[in-house]
Amino acid sequence: MNKQELINKTEKYIMDIPEIKNRIIEINNKINNNKIISKDELGMLKKEERYLQIKIEKIRNAMDILDEKEQKIICYRFFENMSFSSISSNLGYKGSYCGNKKLNNLLLKTGGYIFIGDIMLEGLED
Numbered sequence: 001m002n003k004q005e006l007i008n009k010t011e012k013y014i015m016d017i018p019e020i021k022n023r024i025i026e027i028n029n030k031i032n033n034n035k036i037i038s039k040d041e042l043g044m045l046k047k048e049e050r051y052l053q054i055k056i057e058k059i060r061n062a063m064d065i066l067d068e069k070e071q072k073i074i075c076y077r078f079f080e081n082m083s084f085s086s087i088s089s090n091l092g093y094k095g096s097y098c099g100n101k102k103l104n105n106l107l108l109k110t111g112g113y114i115f116i117g118d119i120m121l122e123g124l125e126d
Helices: 003-015 017-032 039-063 068-079 084-090 100-114 116-122
Strands: none
Touching (some): 003 039, 017 039
16 A cells, blocks of 8 residues: 555545444434344344444544644544635634645544554555
């Protein structure tokens, strides 16, 4: 895996978070609505829910390695769709503080934590 692939993979992972959370809610609703589901289906739903929760935990843990401003950059960009100049302004910096280079460095740093297993197996090329 090269650095750009890691950046892209991390970006996709982060962008999928709202969909993952919605799927967890759907699973919980299905389990808790007293609908008749088989024992096998219940087991599958619980396994899927745990898998999705682990994905959320991975991103939370990865975000912990970032300082507060770095976390805000990612949240503003991916969850509030803010422009780089708006992000910089919100953080009290000039418009050029936050840009693609800064974001890519944060994604690389975060992705290194999330996908450490893949990196160890495949390596990380420039």
